[in-house]
Amino acid sequence: MLLPLLFLFAAAGLTGKSPKMKVNTSSCPITYYGQVYTTVYINFTGEHMFVCFNGYYNPESNGDCIKTPNTENITIFELNDDNDPSYWTYLTTLIKSSVNTTTNNVTCSMNFFYSVTQSVCLNWWICLLHFSGFGVKPGTTRQSLDNCTSLICSNTSVSSTSRCDSLSNVTATNRLCTVTGPTVIDFRGQMNSVSDRCEYTLLQDQSTGFTLKANFLERRRRDVSFVDSVTLAFSQGADIQLLQGHRVLVSSPVTLSGSVQTFNGVCLSKDQTGVTANISLNGSPVSVFFDGTTAQIYIDVPVNVKGLCADSSSSSSSRLSSDSSCQQQYEDPADDTINITAVIEQCDVLSAAPFSSCNAVVDPEPYIIACRNTLNKYPAVDGLRCQFLKAYAKACQKITHLFFSTDHPEPICQDKCSDHEFCGDIHGNTDCRCRAIYASQYTEQNRLGGPTVCKDNTASLTLVGCLLKENGIDYNHLHLNDKTCTGVMDPESHILKFNFSSDSCGTEVMINNSQVIFTNAVVTRNSSSDLITRQDKVFIEFSCSHPDVKLMIWIMIVLQSGEWHYSLTMKAYSDAAQTQLLGPNSDVRLNQKIWIVLETNGLDEEVVSVVTDSCWATSGNSPSSSPRYDLITDGCANAEDGTVQVMGNGQGTSNSFSFNMFEFSGKEPSEVYLHCQLQLCVKKNGSCVPSCSGSARRRRSLRYRRGAPALISMVWTP
Template identity: 70%
Template sequence: MLLPLLYLFAFAGLADASFTILVNDNTQVDTSDCPITYYGQEYTTVYTNFTGEDLFVCFNGYYNPEGNGDCIRVPNTDNITYFILNNKNDPSYWTDLTNFVHSSVSTVTNNVTCYLHFPYKSSMALLGMGSQSVVYWYNPPPTFISVLVNGHLVENVYAIQNTEVLSDTSGCRISGLGVKPGTTRLNLETCSSMTCSNSRIASMETCSLPGQCDGNGTCSVKGLCTVTGPTVIDFSGQINSVSDRCEYSLLHDQSTGFSLKANFLERRRRDVSFVDSLTLDFSERDDIQLLQGHRVTVAGSPVTLTGSVQTFSGVDLSKDQTGVTASFSVNGLSVSVFFDGTTARIYTETSAGGSLDGLCVDSSNVSSSMLSSDSSCQDQYEDPADDTIDCAAVTQQCDILKSAPFSSCNLYVDPEPYIIACRSTLCKYPSVDNLRCQFLKAYAKACEKKQVDLQNWWTTAQCHHPQPICGDKCSDHEFCGDIHGNTDCRCRAIFASQYTEQNRLGGPTVCQDNTASLTLVGCLLKEKSIDYTHLHLNDQTCTGVIDPDSHMLKFSFSSDSCGTEVTTNNSQVIFTNAVVTRNSSSDVITRQDEVFIEFSCSHPKPELQNVAFKIIDNSVEVFLQSGEWKYSVTMKAYSDAAHTQLLDPKSDVRLNQKIWIVLETNGLDEDVVSVVTDSCWATSEDSPNSVPRYDLIRDGCANAQDGTVSVMGNGEGTSNSFSFNMFEFSGKGTSEVYLHCQLQLCVKKNNNCVPGCSVAARRRRSLRHRLGFPALISMAWTQ
């Protein structure tokens, strides 16, 4: 193929050329008759100049070693060449050359329509092909021909003497750099990966945030994200604030599913939120939570940390007096997380891998980083402005970050985001709980990462070393803060508002039957300087019971206890008591307000009933056999708890009068078996299966719906008893009440015969050692 193409250029080309120029100096030529598309740019002018060693053919100006030329460098020490432009308008004329180019350069598909030819001792031609072009070099010395875009080398094409070389020069231009079709080029300065497809479609992958290019081709994630109070300062130093009480993703790796989550909650004000806890969600491993009070849980269970590093689920955890640190690696990303209850610091330093997002990557992307499914966390509140806050003074206090000793770090860490975070929060939220110093400390820690030590900054800023923390004392509706100069658990604003807006210290009175209870909020009492241990009811021996988890203080009384006063009006019986402060004659002074909280319950006054019931049989006895056991069961009714006043057919039993039923057996060895009253119920007819039916005992336990029923000694021996208040069936024409009880024998083993009737579980334990079938015994009353 070499000889026909040489002939085409050397002879036919000259004969049919549009024009030919001898070039021995800097020359500018109009080539609009043969436009050349060179790496995405179409050119209609060619500039030639010599350097003594080379010929430079450029399209956007004469070659300048310091410039940004689009040029081709050809060795030429003679400083002379010809310039030939050929655009013969005959498609058949270009057929051989087109076929040769297509067979030699796989990325070229267009037909040759013209060329720019530079023959001398060796020849170089630029083949015009519409949107494509090819540089063609033949009969060269053994050396390089260089292709430049914007002054940057795209490729050095090496050729051996008496050969021919072709190179596609219609590739992609990406960020000012040339990329050959079908290749990828890395920009080391920006860590950009630029790809040009065979069809000349350009694409680029860059070192995106939070990655940073080191200038040598390595894209690394090295940055600090600070979450302090409601504000997030991301890896790039941009700032945003969280205005609600939702959970957000701070850092999320899409390839592994790992997510670092932050939950925000209110404190003294309802309209200002603070970062309250962090969750390390590893998807395939146990979650780790960093909580208030320097507490940590792994898979929901608390762990005890010390200053020494301990590893849980691949995470290194440690704790000191300032907070908790968690260090781990996920998908090649090394992360260190610190949390002290008010400020979270997330530091990363590693080669960028995977796709990262979250507020630490882009703090402006709040909506897509929200994780909470409960929309109530988004409810917005607006509390009255705090007139004690002087915003001008706050600004001055926050601007200290631009003064010594902080100013020595200003060149390394921009103080402005931290100043904005400090100012925007403290112009709305009171500067209490060491909050101002938290913002200053966040900046000082960022300076430490840049190896800038702000020694004794807290003295200049009039800050104190870390204050004592509440540990695990605070409940979910509390936070650790200052109360009258002491560090203790305060009420969160939204929780407290349901009481304070009604000027109350607790909930409403709860009334049930002849009992009443009142619950006071422990953290509200503390904020009012009220010591709950000094509170009691009218009877000083009746004190409140504090819940160790919720810190709620509960007082309870009945109509005949704790100094309760009982009064009546026309239709109500009223039980009244009060929570008061204990007074002691030995107390010379007191530092707490006197407390007087009266609460009461009212019930309809019982109507007088002239109806009286009489027992039909004062004693019922049945004889039974169960296996080898032959025994009798007797049911008796009494009007007193001591079982001394036996009811008989002459005894009147009024409605709501308490009676006691005793079930006794004869013929059983109480060391071997026990009697279990499995169920007792009442019917209005003598059949135990008739309806209506009213249960007094179910599964061995008193009916929880009827507060008058009590069961004694069930399953403990060969006898037991129960009590209830007498009743009649509503709307029934008959006045009879039939009482039925079903009993079982149970072999004693490890107290397994006693029904479990705790408040939490009203179901009786399975009696695995039952004997025989249940026995039924009945008793009846009538008006």
């Protein structure tokens, strides 16, 4: 601004007739058209005096200068170090009476004397118009709030005026645009609501390439949207996002304190109420405030802009989202807990004391209607009722400097919530709740998470963290059948994931005809040492099955033999190195060689060995069904089948054998079941390796451990 610039300056006292002077003003820097300067350059050219900020005046340069008539070729600088507060009060009053757009107080000053013409244009960069105290740069336009005329300074320094267009009804006391909940109250005091969950242009200044965007999302209901974030976008430079929890992103998270920080020419600050961004559009200060529920945009002198703040009814032209799914409409059941009469009483307080003292300046009607429309559909939770009171109080404070106390515990989750969550009340505590559309895919099926994902012999189950919280479930108290198997919470998505396999975490495995099914459950940890508990009991059973299995990967059984308690698994491989594990969807050809590995866990191989006593195939799932084909008998390979080879039998706690795949003759293609019976052999005073020497083979006397032999089965489909 011109006039504040000429008065609100500090410099050392100087007097002189030199054609050029340079004055250090770092003790009181000045902001001129958004740029901070700490040096003033004075240059005389006979008829004119130039006050410049980035170098002495030169007709060939592009320096920012103020041109004034030079009557005596002299300028007197004064340093005013008066410590009397009344002097600064007097000077502030004097300047504000001359320049009605000045809002800050004088704390330092520099005086120099000159005369000002009604309209002075500098043919390079500065066009000065003695009009409401504003300077206008060439190629830009400013508007007067007094009579709604546009002041135009062309690139050739020709000044002109025109009537306002998009903001023709803006008055000096209505420079504020408020976006609260789904409602937009524009600069003209008109209001409309956003009914979808898209991103919209609130303010766009095409001459500077600046766009202010707002993104709307649902919360507890799918059919009511709320302003969820605000983005300051520039044609050049990084965008600035104001997010929930008073968070700020400028490419990456920014930590704001009480002091002002500048990014891309935007001054950012934060206090306990929210985040404020101050910018300049064509020399007009613009303030953007966002507290997570309400965005308020204040323009000192409105410029020609587009968007919902210019015209709240322009939703179709202001919508930015390219994905049309954001426009999908939902209709949730009416909330029968809402008392319409109580809503009217709650919202109408904006026209009563103490707010009534502001009603003559800021019309409360749009805020009252916005309050009623929202609370008639949406429950008054998460501080929602107070949101509209705060929005009106903030508007009054901005325009009239009246302050209304609307203290209310506002939900603040900082950076805890993910994209599908919002900050709200959960059982009396502030935490991240699920957004309604996201949650509906689970709640409509009475689930807390996604379906079980089965892959080969492993499975995973995911539970939604915010749904667990809303149901009073602490994920730290959940585990699978095996208490040591707990879920892992993703810190970004807040999804709790359980992973397990068919031989871990207490998984139960069974064979039902051609299906292999293994089952587990998520349950609540129950400690016998706890005298009381505040956790609901949880039991979520899930299973994986493999229909039409061509080859079962492996099976585990748990056995008890005397004091020995161990597990036994059977796995199938397509290579001798046992690296290519065969799964349920693996294709196995007839006459293809496969390798079967029988492995135990929980045995001391220094004391016992495992002997595969026999293995045979049947066409039914019962080990005793017929027909039956033997592969291993008495610990040795079937001599009549030259494809069978037995490796490591009786030498340790695991062994294996191989054979070529086959099917039963004379039958339609059906399942073939492989069964193996194993025994434990004590190594003391004897060998556990069966004697297999061709036709003369015989069974050696093996020291079998007392107890029933282990039986394990596998199935394949030719």
